[in-house]
Amino acid sequence: MTLFKMFRRGSxxxxxxxxxxxxxHERGARNQPDLLGILREEILAVISRHVPFEPDKVQIxxxxxxxxxxxxxxxxxxxGFGVALAKAS
Amino acid sequence: xANVVVVTSGKGGxxxxxxxxxxxxxxxxxxxxxxxxxxxxxLRNLDLVxxxxxxxxxxxxxxxxxxxxxxxxxIRDKRLENLHLLPASQTRDKDALTEDGVAKVxxxxxxxxxxIICDSPAGIERGATLAMRHADAAIIVTNxxxxxxxxxxxxxxxxxSKTVKxxxxxxxEKHLLIxxxxxxxxxxxxxxxxxxxxxxxxxxxxxxxxxxxEVLRASxxxxxxxxxxxxxxxxxxxxxxxxxxxxxxxPMIVPSENxxxxxxxxxxxxA
Numbered sequence: 001m002t003l004f005k006m007f008r009r010g011s012x013x014x015x016x017x018x019x020x021x022x023x024x025h026e027r028g029a030r031n032q033p034d035l036l037g038i039l040r041e042e043i044l045a046v047i048s049r050h051v052p053f054e055p056d057k058v059q060i061x062x063x064x065x066x067x068x069x070x071x072x073x074x075x076x077x078x079x080g081f082g083v084a085l086a087k088a089s
Numbered sequence: 090x091a092n093v094v095v096v097t098s099g100k101g102g103x104x105x106x107x108x109x110x111x112x113x114x115x116x117x118x119x120x121x122x123x124x125x126x127x128x129x130x131x132l133r134n135l136d137l138v139x140x141x142x143x144x145x146x147x148x149x150x151x152x153x154x155x156x157x158x159x160x161x162x163x164i165r166d167k168r169l170e171n172l173h174l175l176p177a178s179q180t181r182d183k184d185a186l187t188e189d190g191v192a193k194v195x196x197x198x199x200x201x202x203x204x205i206i207c208d209s210p211a212g213i214e215r216g217a218t219l220a221m222r223h224a225d226a227a228i229i230v231t232n233x234x235x236x237x238x239x240x241x242x243x244x245x246x247x248x249x250s251k252t253v254k255x256x257x258x259x260x261x262e263k264h265l266l267i268x269x270x271x272x273x274x275x276x277x278x279x280x281x282x283x284x285x286x287x288x289x290x291x292x293x294x295x296x297x298x299x300x301x302x303e304v305l306r307a308s309x310x311x312x313x314x315x316x317x318x319x320x321x322x323x324x325x326x327x328x329x330x331x332x333x334x335x336x337x338x339x340p341m342i343v344p345s346e347n348x349x350x351x352x353x354x355x356x357x358x359x360a
Binding site for chain 1: 280
């Protein structure tokens, strides 16, 4: 492409490029199942087999970083089970 | 068999109501029996665009709630005896638009008409999802502009998941109608081209409606553009789109840079 053409090419190609990137991202997010919901359900199923806890006292958070993402699981366990956990370890 | 078609877009102001009126009239002008339904409860405008605003007595919500029978609410166009309007309610509560109620109305209309064209409200809320709910086919109205294209993509996703057809594992037939197209601005690179929009949305093209003063004039006088000036560029584009909707193969013509002259044949086959 000549410099003249580049200068003249207008803003439409920019619109097109921005849309292609954005929609690829949005379509991916749309078709994905609820990852956090699935993780939450399966993690809680495993833990509840061994330790009783209240489902309301569970927090699951997914932080997406540029290179690394972190999954934070915070479960409040009633006190009696602290002893059992300590013995097990 | 009746065809239920939703005219939808996500974004407001792109030309859904104008296109519903023009395509409904064009089909009626071909001799088809047509009803156009306004789903924009609280903000009805299809009556105004069709010049029937003073003839509205009962509306869609009245029929759903049993206040009126369907034939009482249908308004027959004064110029086209095959064209009927089922207006939206202007004041009533939006919650009165129920899924069962809409299903019953559509079922009854299917026995009386060849084409049932549902003019969707903007957005993705209840009115919009109910307008598309029973559709056999969808016309996605898009302007060659970023926010309109993005919203159209979102609506295409809903058509593929939230309609009765989609839930039964079938597909709603989708058609893209590009409106307010400025050939000269596209040629200068100021506006996305038809190819750009088609590539991004990968949906078959139903028609290209050029930007035209005739469209505004038509709504000013309360007449579909296919009636107010049948030889104008937008009217001809709507007539072609209506023929494609009926399954005819009509060569796609891209409005050219020379104002009012359609001379550049577009290589792509219609839907």
